Each structure stands twice: as C-alpha cells, then as structure tokens.
Amino acid sequence: MKPAPFSYERAASLEEAVAALAVAGDEDVRVIAGGQSLGPMLNLRMVRPTRLVDIHRIEALRAIDVLADGGVRIGACVTHAMLEDLPSGDRFPPGLAEVLRHVAGGIAYRAIRCRGTIGGSLAHADPAADWPSTLAALGATIELAGPSGRRSVPAGAFCLGLFETAIEPGEIVSAVVLPGSGIRRWGHRKHCRKAGEFAHAMAVCIERDGERLEVWLGSTGGAPVAIALDRAALAAIGGSEAQQRAGVREYIAAALPDAISPGDAYARHLHAQVAAEAVNDTLANRT
Numbered sequence: 001m002k003p004a005p006f007s008y009e010r011a012a013s014l015e016e017a018v019a020a021l022a023v024a025g026d027e028d029v030r031v032i033a034g035g036q037s038l039g040p041m042l043n044l045r046m047v048r049p050t051r052l053v054d055i056h057r058i059e060a061l062r063a064i065d066v067l068a069d070g071g072v073r074i075g076a077c078v079t080h081a082m083l084e085d086l087p088s089g090d091r092f093p094p095g096l097a098e099v100l101r102h103v104a105g106g107i108a109y110r111a112i113r114c115r116g117t118i119g120g121s122l123a124h125a126d127p128a129a130d131w132p133s134t135l136a137a138l139g140a141t142i143e144l145a146g147p148s149g150r151r152s153v154p155a156g157a158f159c160l161g162l163f164e165t166a167i168e169p170g171e172i173v174s175a176v177v178l179p180g181s182g183i184r185r186w187g188h189r190k191h192c193r194k195a196g197e198f199a200h201a202m203a204v205c206i207e208r209d210g211e212r213l214e215v216w217l218g219s220t221g222g223a224p225v226a227i228a229l230d231r232a233a234l235a236a237i238g239g240s241e242a243q244q245r246a247g248v249r250e251y252i253a254a255a256l257p258d259a260i261s262p263g264d265a266y267a268r269h270l271h272a273q274v275a276a277e278a279v280n281d282t283l284a285n286r287t
C-alpha cells in the first residue's frame with residue numbers, strides 16, 4: 001500500500017518547523033524525523049496527514065552538547081546510530097556514554113538506527129521502545145518547543161500511555177537533557193524473541209549514590225514504570241550471591257504493579273525476571 005497524498009516541506013530551523021505546525025482549518029500537519037515509524041504508518045494509511053514537515057536536517061536538532069553544569073543536551077534529531085557511536089566519553093558524566101551506547105546499539109537494526117531519532121522515538125511513545133524507560137531511569141528532562149514558547153517535562157512523566165505523551169498540539173520535541181551527576185553502576189536487560197525486534201520486556205537500573213537503585217520497566221503496554229530499592233530493602237535481601245539474586249527477583253515480583261499484564265502470569269514473570277536481572281547486573285557491576 002502507498003500513502004494517501006500529502007504535501008512535504010523541509011524546515012531549516014526549529015522556529016520554522018514550529019511555525020509550519022500552526023495548522024489552519026482541517027489541515028493535519030505532522031512532523032517527520034527519521035520516518036522509521038511514521039513511514040510504515042503512512043504506507044498502511046493508519047495516518048493520513050495532509051502535510052509533512054521534515055525536521056531531520058535541522059542542524060541545531062542534531063547536536064550533542066556538554067552543558068556548563070556537566071549535563072548533556074542531545075538534540076531531538078540525533079539518531080540512535082550517533083549515540084551508538086559516541087566517542088569515548090571524556091567530557092560526559094561518568095557512566096553516561098556507556099549507557100547511551102549500550103542502549104542505542106540494541107535498538108532494531110543498524111539501518112533503522114541510522115535514520116531513527118531519539119526525539120522521534122519519544123514522540124511516537126511505543127511502549128516497547130527503548131528510550132522512554134532508559135531516559136526516565138537516567139533522570140532526563142525532555143525539552144519541547146511550541147507556539148507558546150519552550151518548556152521542559154521530566155522523562156518519567158513524558159509518556160502517558162500507549163502512543164500517548166505530554167506533547168501539546170503544535171509542539172515539537174527539541175532535545176533531551178541529561179543530568180551532570182555520574183552513574184556509579186547500571187544494568188540494562190531486554191527480552192526479544194529475535195535480536196533487533198521490539199522487546200517483550202525491558203528494564204534499566206541506575207545507581208547514582210549508593211543509597212538507592214531505581215529500575216524502570218519498559219514494554220509494559222503503557223508508560224514506563226519505576227520500582228525503587230533503597231539501602232534498607234537491599235540489606236534485608238542480603239546473603240550469598242545466589243540468595244541475593246533470588247531475593248531481588250522476589251522483591252521485584254512483589255512490587256510489580258497490578259496494571260502490568262494483568263491476568264497474564266507468563267508476561268508478569270518475564271517483566272519481573274528481566275527487571276531482576278537488570279538490578280542484579282547493577283549490583284554485581286558486571287555491565
């Protein structure tokens with residue numbers, strides 16, 4: 001199948017793109033970035049925009065900058081491949097470049113990673129996408145530009161559900177900002193039937209200060225979900241490595257919200273197992 005007819009324009013700047021989104025009448029105007037999700041949706045006629053605004057070549061959206069406070073700002077049109085290929089992170093906060101490289105390198109196939117963008121992935125909000133849970137775990141902030149100016153939303157509050165986000169009409173994701181504090185230990189696991197496919201379960205665990213681990217679960221069918229383990233919870237688990245692994249698994253299974261795959265014992269087992277493995281990798285510092 002081929003897309004329904006639409007007109008196409010390439011924006012030269014973010015301001016131009018925001019202005020182009022200011023729709024008149026019945027017009028359905030959409031942004032296109034890498035086209036890796038929008039392309040198939042157009043071809044299947046699941047969406048029928050009348051106009052597409054291409055933001056993929058806006059230079060300012062393709063930049064990765066280290067900020068004065070040590071944080072890192074990643075433009076919305078930075079591709080997964082650019083993050084996979086990050087040079088050894090001399091200026092990045094400790095651990096951050098490693099997490100970004102690892103997660104980006106596990107998304108789909110290289111051809112898709114060369115086109116697909118971090119902003120497109122967030123805006124599309126497929127529950128099985130890798131960036132929503134990863135960026136929430138990393139404590140990122142999502143920058144939006146729209147007709148009323150710019151605003152920021154914490155990544156943990158950005159995805160609201162299945163293909164649903166905090167983006168308001170006329171807004172564009174302009175960047176992702178990551179905090180400057182270093183990462184002590186981390187773990188990332190996902191379960192796919194076949195390498196390169198969307199995952200059935202995924203989890204990212206980040207430890208910054210030795211007091212608390214936060215594990216964010218993706219592929220939940222809705223927004224990413226957080227489970228925290230503080231020092232007291234970990235001390236209560238204790239014991240040998242084998243006991244600790246089993247204890248973490250039990251803790252996560254008990255903390256798994258009822259809303260995740262209700263009535264599907266296999267899926268719930270998978271989510272708990274994958275999350276426990278991400279936590280255990282973090283604790284063992286094996287990543």
Ligand SMILES: Cc1cc2nc3c(=O)[nH]c(=O)nc-3n(C[C@H](O)[C@H](O)[C@H](O)COP(=O)(O)OP(=O)(O)OC[C@H]3O[C@@H](n4cnc5c(N)ncnc54)[C@H](O)[C@@H]3O)c2cc1C
Nearest residue numbers: 033034035036037038108116117119120121123129130173
């Ligand atoms: C076969 C296949 C396998 C995949 N596997 C994975 C996987 O394992 N993990 C994973 O995370 N992803 C996966 N993806 C998704 C892919 O990685 C892209 O991230 C995703 O398609 C969206 O990025 P894009 O830049 O291509 O967005 P587009 O397809 O261009 O746009 C997607 C949607 O977001 C909107 N949009 C795009 N950019 C912006 C912006 N800056 N601001 C506001 N709205 C915007 C568009 O209007 C559209 O509605 C897979 C895709 C395919 C085709």
